[in-house]
Amino acid sequence: MIKPKTVKVSLPDDAACIESLSVLSGFRADFYDCLTSRGDALFELTDALLCADGPVKSLVDPTLTAEHRRGHGALYDGLNRGRFDVDRLRVSLAGLPVPRTGDGRIVLAVDVSPWLRSDAPTSAERLFCHVYGRAKSASQFIPGWPYSFVVALESGRTSWTSILDAIRLGPADDTTAVTADQLRSVVERLITAGHWADGDPDILIVMDAGYDVTRLAYVLADLPLEVLGRIRSDRVLRLPKPARTPGTNGRPPKHGPEFALAKPATWPESAHTTTTETGRYGTATARSWDRVHPRLTHRTCWLDHDGELPVIEGTLIRLKFDHLPGDRHPDPVWLWSSATGATAPDIDRWWRSYLRRFDLEHTFRLFKQTLGWTRPKTRTPEAADRWTWIVVAAHTQLRLARPLVEDLRRPWEKPAAPGRLTPARVRRGFRNIRPATTLPAGAPKPGKPGPGRPPGSKNRRPATRYDVGKTVKRDLTMAYHQDRRG
Template identity: 65%
Template sequence: MSVLSHFRVEFYDCLYSRADALFELTDAVLCADGAVTSLVELTLTAEHRRGHGAMYDAVNHGWLEPRRLRRPLASTPLPRAADGRIILAVDVSNWLRPDASTSANRLFCHVYGRGRSADQFIPGWPYSFVAALETGRTSWTAVLDAIRLGPADDATAVTAAQLREVFNRLVHARQWKPGDADILIVMDAGYDVTRLAHVLADLPVELVGRLRSDRVMLRDTTRYGKAEALAWDRMHPRLTTRGPWLDHCGELPLIHGTLIRLKVEHLPGDRDPKPVWLWSSRTALTGKDVDLRWQAFLRRFDLEHTFRLFKQTLGWTVPKVRDPNTADLWTWLIIAAHTQLRLARPLAADLRRPWERPAEPRRLTPARVSRGFRHLRAKTTRPAGAPKPSAPGPGRPPGAQNRRPAPRHEPGKTVKRAETLTEHVRLKQQRG
């Protein structure tokens, strides 16, 4: 209980404007009966002692300092692997805003369809998340950082800077010290794992990423039959002067690693599944080391459970906000709420429905922990002050029209990357 109360106090200290309203709004998210479907419904909970006007004012004009909140996130107890190492996962989740033509900084986000060749590109705000993973079957992750990708951002460069800052905060919080096992970072095929390994070569981290994949596997059980993992040591990908390597000076480096081929006997509905190819930035791995790498990669999909919890239960993408800065504020409030659920995990009782199976101790899902958070909240620190009585503002006169229409913004990249080396050289010459 003391760890949870300490985090709540630190979270409140990160709120610089409309602190009381934002703090109670976060408590309302945690104590809502069921999934969050609208912001105004949260003002009807007992934990939110203010009106809907104060809530909207806090969301639109509140201020949370992300740099300050990132420090207590890194200081909370983090899950670790069996050998004591920290395993991080990095992935992008999209806040889709297809009809928000007045919202700035939207990008075309890749969305997977239900069938083959059904993928779409929908305008929205992509967020890059970094989270610490647990071992075993679980839907829990420890979210450590989130960054919204802008139209002028290079995804590889932003991810490299984000991972470097997360590592530095873990060192400062004494989560990692010299002599500990290297931090393992897993990622999907959307990332240039070779480029990230080259940029982060000065850090004690190891990167494991998927090179090519057609199937998604969750875990290795008898349901999938026999699993076979083969590894080739000191394999380096063939690099070309494209994408993130266009700005590289000199000869392209040789980045050696371990190539891992993972194949299972069968998948549900598919008796002949294709293998998954992984690449690790570490060489000279033993058989035990190889097993740890591919098992850690499969645990990366636990982050998908966190994204689903954010969107379907905590209401991350529910608000129809216009300003991307407001979206950033709401994102950090959801991260703070999820962290409180994780810290309350060993304290919550199993308030299960009559048709649900009993859960083992310390094995409650985030949704079950949220059911009992209202009882735990009464025992924790509540730094938010009581609301002061006030009269509502006059608002817009009846029948008056808005004479300041919001500007329209087209989604997409504002900085186009060169596709070839010749085009890259030509653009550099034009810039002087």
């Protein structure tokens, strides 16, 4: 095996680089302490993932690097039998520097990315994952493990995000309830770490379509945050109820007139209209309406709600661009924010923050195409969780090493501006700064491989096969709930 050549790079001795190296070394030490079993094997696997040349195409590829001093058996043993203190790792991630916008606000994004396992009938807890563009641009449902990620977004065009949490959605999980608990835990950890205090701007959470944004706004109303999400263009919302005139008899209305997103005739005069010239999309026109809310019913996540359903008012935004790259004419985007009484600068800040949500797609692409997140053919979901957290820890170290790495560009690549290296190019130079960081993993002990299965013997214990999809249903029917409320 030809060992890769290591280039000795002298790190700058300025205060910023010394601080970055200290933060990186501290996180590496904390990450090693989170590995409560098979820690040396899992830590060296993470280093090998960071120092491998090119994309990871199989699970054993990192074992061929010089940073992985153990055999491939230790790798499988660590993934299958190792143990993580995940709660401690989450606290460590929340304690790292968090990116902020120009006004000092923290912007979080939440999204689900699937680890597709259509060829793994012996793997438990698989769900049907909604996937786009795999068959003539049509959507499909493919078995796999969906993971929900929460990241902190940076301002401006970038491919970097700060991952704060990851959780696998199981067959018995309610997506809205799990997302609400996940966001609550992340925000509480950020507050405990001192990233938010009284008087600071509220934390903004952005999400794409597919989430019940009004339900999340209702459940998380006690936290200092705003919820912004895209809604479908065929929704029908409600305007605020009109003022009651004197002498009117009967029960006062709870909702105002309908606001059909697909019917401009139902749109009243907008509260604010802003136009912004952009470099990639032409003129961006945003119209907003205040105190627009959906009409809730006792269905889906509101089925178990006792008493009268609330009226959750917010700000509705219609965002329209002139064109997309490639001279495509986009459809308007509808956004809903949990905040009311917004000003024109708030509208611009919201839709710009929503566009930054797509930086998370760059992170998913790096995970799958470069770091090999979905490459292993692990059988158990517990092993998949361990590998996912290894990839998260590797990505975090790349982010912390960004100010320290020198650009080792290929001859055909354009030079990158200072501080503008992509995660893949930072990974290219991570091997050179690794010796200057903390190396807590111990040397491997001498040993020899086990005998394995005797030749000619057959496996008389076939693996259990599992069904795909949700396995838990509601104990009570909708008719029972309606009778109980009536």
